[in-house]
Amino acid sequence: MISALFNQPDYVAAKKSLDAVVLRQEAIASNIANLETPGYKRIDLAPAFRTELERACAGGNAQQIASLKPALAPDAAAVAQSRDGNTVNLESEMMQLNQNAVANTLETQLVSTMLYRLKLAITGKSS
Amino acid sequence: MVQILSGIQSTAAALNAERTRIDVISENIANANTTRGLDGKPYQRQIVVFESALQQAVNNQTEPPTLRVARIEKDTRPPQMVYEPGHPDADAHGMVAMPNVDIHEEMADMISASRAFEANLAVVKNARAMALQALSIGKH
DSSP states (O other), X not given: OGGGGGOOHHHHHHHHHHHHHHHXXXXXXXXXXXXXXXXXXXXXXXXXXXXXXXXXXXXTOHHHHHTOOOOEEEOTTOOOOSTTOOOOOHHHHHHXXXXXXXXXXXXXXXXXXXXXXXXXXHHOOOO | OOOSSTTXXXXXXXXXXXXXXXXXXXXXXXXXXXXXXXXXXOOOOEEEEEEEEOOOOBTTBOOOOEEEXXXXXXXXXXXXXXXXXXXXXXXXXXXXXXXXXXXXHHHHHHHHHHXXXXXXXXXXXXXXXXXXXXXXXXXX
C-alpha cells in the first residue's frame, strides 16, 4: 500500500513536531498581541505534548504518534511582572519567536529530506 | 480555520489596536492646549482600554485570544489651573483651566505603543518566513 510509505515513525513524528511549531507560533503571536492587555495570561504549547511525543517515539508506533494532538494551554509557570497581572514578557517572547523560527526551519527541512530520500529510492535519480 | 500565516489574526488585531492607541495619543497631544472643546469645557485626556477577545471557535478547537479596543475612556483627573489673566477663558481670579494632558506621559505612551507595533510586525515577518519554508517542502 502506498500509505505505508508515509507511515514511518520518523516521518510521522517530524510532521507532528511541525504541527506543534505552527501552533506555538499562534500562541506567541497571541502573547505579543496582548502585550499590554491587563490580566492577560500567556499561553504556550501544553507541556504534556512533548512528553507524550517522546514516549510515543520511544515506542516506535506510528499510529500512536499520529494520534497525538498538540494543544495550547495557559502557561502556569509565568509570573506577572507588573501590577496589571499580565504575564507576558516582551524580551522572552521575542526570543521564543526566533527559537520557533529556527525549529520551523529544522522541521520543514527534515520533512523535505525524508520525502527527497523516498523519491530518490523510487526513481534512482537525484533531482 | 486554515491560515497561511499562522497567528496572523491575533497580530492583525493587535496592529489595529495599537494604531488606534497612537491615534488617540496624537489627539491628546494635539489638544494639549484646548481650553474650550465642543462642550465649552477644557479638553479631557482620552485613554484606550484594551481587552483580549476570543476568536470564533472552529471545530471546537480553542484558538488563541486576539486583542481589541474595549473602549476609549476619558481621564477624570481635574484640569490643570494656570494663572493667565489675559486669557479669554480665564475666570474671575485670572485662572485658566487647561486640559489634564501631560505631554511627557503622552510621549512615553507613544513610544510604548510604537514598540508594541514593531514587535507585532516582527511576528508577521517571522510567520511569513515560516509560510515560505512550508511552501518549499518537497523542493530539492
